Amino acid sequence: MNVFAYPASASWSLAIHGGAGGRVEELGVQGDGEYEEGLAEAYRAGALILEAGGTALDAVCAAVVALEDNPLFNAGRGSALRHDGSIQTDAAVMSGGRAGAVAAIECARNPVTVARRVMENGSAVLRASIPAETIEEWGLELADQEYFRTPGRIAQLDNVQAGRIPAQKHGTVGAVAIDCEGRLAAATSTGGMVNQVIGRIGDSPLVGAGTYARDGVVAVSCTGAGEAFIQGVVAHEIAARVRHGGADLADAVRDVLDEEVGGRGATGGIIAVGADGRVVVAHNSPAMFAATAAEGAVTVWS
Known part of the structure; x- marks a missing residue:
């Protein structure tokens, strides 16, 4: 397991992740x-918003939108394809004691x-299968299925279904600030697992499992084998140990x-920022895509 902790270096802090598990060769990375x-x-x-005195909520959403627009990451345009070749996406945000998913x-x-x-x-916390008409009425941008069906994701699904490569169980993006x-705020977004069964929902949109934020305590975003994070209620468990048990954030x-993910034979990663601005990045997976500011520079794990 790898755990990295960094003290606040400014009046704000931000960390992002692009998933645990490593690169997907089929996505055709040129370099x-x-x-x-x-x-x-x-x-x-996200940092530009915080530097200008903006809110943590605006910052985490801006960072996640940038990752959703990048086809290398499993969210938004880069979403993994399900068993039937289609995509469905999940996401959650939480700030100031309120959440939406x-x-x-x-x-x-x-x-x-x-x-x-x-x-x-405010009429619900979690909504599923929102129709295009509603999203359009809200003034948000639509995209058809072909926008998401990138050549790399099509090739990945073909290889998984043909048994040439194992199905990658990781792939989520998120931000905490x-x-x-x-x-404090947290946001998480995912396209799920490649070749996943129709109807599966992972941990990302479940408040307390893959996403959680509470002012004065911590903001958390998770990535990895979603079922373990759901059963361990991982994001909230971290917050509870800090809030009620007085645990050090890195220790929590x-x-x-280790206990709730590794103990279930699963792997993944976590980013968290505490009320004092300290950032923690941890993973028990072979790799972790993440970035934060440390010692005056942006540190990237990949």
Whole structure:
């Protein structure tokens, strides 16, 4: 297991992740730097908002939108294809004690913006299968299935179904932040697992499992084998150990990842930011895509 902890280096903190598990060869990366560039670009999108005094919620949503627009990452345009070759996306946001989430969305270009709209609407916390008409009425951008069916994802599904490669169980993007007013926020978005069965929902849109934020405590976004994160209620368990048990944030992240994910024979990763601005990045998977600011520079894991 790898655990990295960094103290706050400014009046705000931000961390992002692009999933645990490593590169997908079928996505046709032309150079080793493309994942790193995508992570750095997404980090900058959120950091610019925080530098200007913006909210943690705006920052995490901007960072996740940038990752959703990048076909290298399993969210938005880069979503993995299901067993029948279609896509469905899930996302969640949480800030200020409020949350919004969406599951089984088929036509939103940026699912995280739909999750935020659900939160702001206030009539529900989790909504599934929201029709295109509603998303359009909300003024959010639509995309048809062909937008998501990239050549790389089609090739990946073909290889998995032919037994040439194993099905990758990782693939999520997320962001956590604290702003200069001390507000915490988390956002997570995913296209699920390649070749997943119709009807499966992972941990990303489940508040407390893959996504959680509570002011004065912590913001958490997870990635990995979703079923383990659901059964371990991982994001909330970390918050509970910090809030009620007085645990050090790095210790809470490490122990929960070990007990609730590793203990179920699963792998994944976690990013978290505490009320003091400290950032923790941890994973027990072979690789982890993540970025945060450390010692005055953006540090990228890949």
